[in-house]
Amino acid sequence: MSLWIINGKIWNEEKGALQACHIQLADGVISSIVDGSEKADTGNAEVIDAEGKLVSPGFIDMHVHLRDPGFEHKEDIATGSRSAAKGGFTTIACMPNTRPVIDTPETVQYVLRKAEKEAIVKVLPYAAITKNELGRELTDFAALKEAGAIGFTDDGVGVQNAQMMKNAMALAKSLDMPVIAHCEDDSLVEGAWASEGEFSRKHGIKGIPNESEAIHVGRDVLLAEATGVHYHVCHVSTEQSVRLIRLAKSVGISVTAEVCPHHLVLSDEDIPGLDDANWKMNPPLRTPRDVQAVIQGLEDGTIDMIVTDHAPHSAEEKARGVDLAPFGIVGFETAFPLLYTQFVATGKWTLSFLLKRMTEDPARVFSLNTGRLTVGAPGDITIVDLDSEKEVDPQTFLSKSNNTPFGGWKLQGWPVHTIVDGKLVWSEQSK
Numbered sequence: 001m002s003l004w005i006i007n008g009k010i011w012n013e014e015k016g017a018l019q020a021c022h023i024q025l026a027d028g029v030i031s032s033i034v035d036g037s038e039k040a041d042t043g044n045a046e047v048i049d050a051e052g053k054l055v056s057p058g059f060i061d062m063h064v065h066l067r068d069p070g071f072e073h074k075e076d077i078a079t080g081s082r083s084a085a086k087g088g089f090t091t092i093a094c095m096p097n098t099r100p101v102i103d104t105p106e107t108v109q110y111v112l113r114k115a116e117k118e119a120i121v122k123v124l125p126y127a128a129i130t131k132n133e134l135g136r137e138l139t140d141f142a143a144l145k146e147a148g149a150i151g152f153t154d155d156g157v158g159v160q161n162a163q164m165m166k167n168a169m170a171l172a173k174s175l176d177m178p179v180i181a182h183c184e185d186d187s188l189v190e191g192a193w194a195s196e197g198e199f200s201r202k203h204g205i206k207g208i209p210n211e212s213e214a215i216h217v218g219r220d221v222l223l224a225e226a227t228g229v230h231y232h233v234c235h236v237s238t239e240q241s242v243r244l245i246r247l248a249k250s251v252g253i254s255v256t257a258e259v260c261p262h263h264l265v266l267s268d269e270d271i272p273g274l275d276d277a278n279w280k281m282n283p284p285l286r287t288p289r290d291v292q293a294v295i296q297g298l299e300d301g302t303i304d305m306i307v308t309d310h311a312p313h314s315a316e317e318k319a320r321g322v323d324l325a326p327f328g329i330v331g332f333e334t335a336f337p338l339l340y341t342q343f344v345a346t347g348k349w350t351l352s353f354l355l356k357r358m359t360e361d362p363a364r365v366f367s368l369n370t371g372r373l374t375v376g377a378p379g380d381i382t383i384v385d386l387d388s389e390k391e392v393d394p395q396t397f398l399s400k401s402n403n404t405p406f407g408g409w410k411l412q413g414w415p416v417h418t419i420v421d422g423k424l425v426w427s428e429q430s431k
């Protein structure tokens with residue numbers, strides 16, 4: 001079976017421009033790329049007429065929450081994967097803060113088997129650093145790796161004990177596996193949900209200080225230096241963290257980092273008030289100065305990639321009020337149009353800059369065999385209508401949850417087809 005994508009446009013790096021082309025996919029891989037001025041010999045193959053739309057490597061999201069097992073009222077592997085496909089993602093890496101926590105080989109296998117049966121995109125599971133993410137006892141890293149985990153993280157909470165983190169890093173290093181860290185010192189955060197800044201001052205509420213994140217980043221880059229592990233920082237949100245990662249990279253420490261669309265686009269000063277928990281996420285929206293610093297960090301290569309941290313929660317849970325509602329927002333179905341509209345359509349970034357942070361760079365950092373459009377590469381492709389403009393309507397999300405602060409935003413550049421291993425898995429027309 002072969003599939004042709006005709007009349008699309010791919011980014012040509014040398015020319016710094018989009019170039020017309022036809023792409024053939026066969027046996028799951030990209031089998032030929034033909035210049036758009038030539039005629040594609042499609043024979044009796046299935047054909048997608050991309051009509052001048054962007055043909056990109058499928059987006060890769062190395063930080064997502066699929067909530068399966070245990071919290072399937074928020075999301076499950078099937079719906080999470082459909083939501084991802086609609087956002088143009090073809091590979092997603094899911095976090096272990098499920099119930100049970102993904103801390104045994106059996107649970108890793110559960111995720112992989114269910115993904116094999118029900119997911120329409122590639123799902124890569126992380127396993128927990130500590131049992132039940134309680135920070136007390138390391139999991140069996142060797143067995144978890146053997147079962148198919150791609151890295152270790154206690155995302156959702158920070159590893160509070162430095163010796164525990166150092167032991168985890170040494171063990172991960174011996175297995176050639178990365179440690180992925182949610183950086184948060186609990187003692188500095190207690191009871192707060194918004195950042196220390198204009199918003200917390202105006203409303204007279206306790207703020208989360210920037211050091212709560214950066215103190216772990218500083219500790220961990222030193223531990224990464226001591227152990228030699230590949231250390232990856234989750235959802236970087238502060239100026240201080242960016243500074244520490246930049247310094248660590250400059251002295252050759254093996255550190256990489258990610259940032260979320262919401263931390264690039266929103267600050268605490270955008271939070272409308274105290275009655276909408278769709279503005280509550282972890283890390284919190286920081287000050288405009290931090291937003292500028294994470295943008296700068298991404299632009300100068302300190303931060304390697306963009307991830308959504310897709311964190312679905314039910315409407316009922318989010319309606320409990322800002323103090324009681326869980327932290328987190330969904331991200332798959334708004335990520336690309338949000339960043340395209342804010343940074344590419346405004347001329348701040350080139351299209352290729354954005355695409356690389358969502359394709360090539362995560363693939364490079366996590367050694368994934370995908371993320372590029374070359375003959376022989378897996379047929380993971382996203383087709384985007386860069387001209388289409390649409391309002392974000394959370395009610396139309398394929399995710400089970402619709403906890404987003406971006407409802408009603410008018411955005412440009414919506415994915416229209418998603419192809420995984422040469423197979424069309426989602427189309428705008430099919431909804």
Ligand SMILES: NC(=O)N[C@@H](CC(=O)O)C(=O)O
Pocket residue numbers: 065097155156157182280281282283309311312326327328329
């Ligand atoms: N980001 C969030 O606000 N929430 C995440 C946990 C996490 O990513 O730390 C969740 O699991 O809901």
Ligand SMILES: [Zn+2]
Pocket residue numbers: 155156157182234235282283
């Ligand atoms: Zn986290």
Ligand SMILES: [Zn+2]
Pocket residue numbers: 063064065095155156309311
């Ligand atoms: Zn997360």
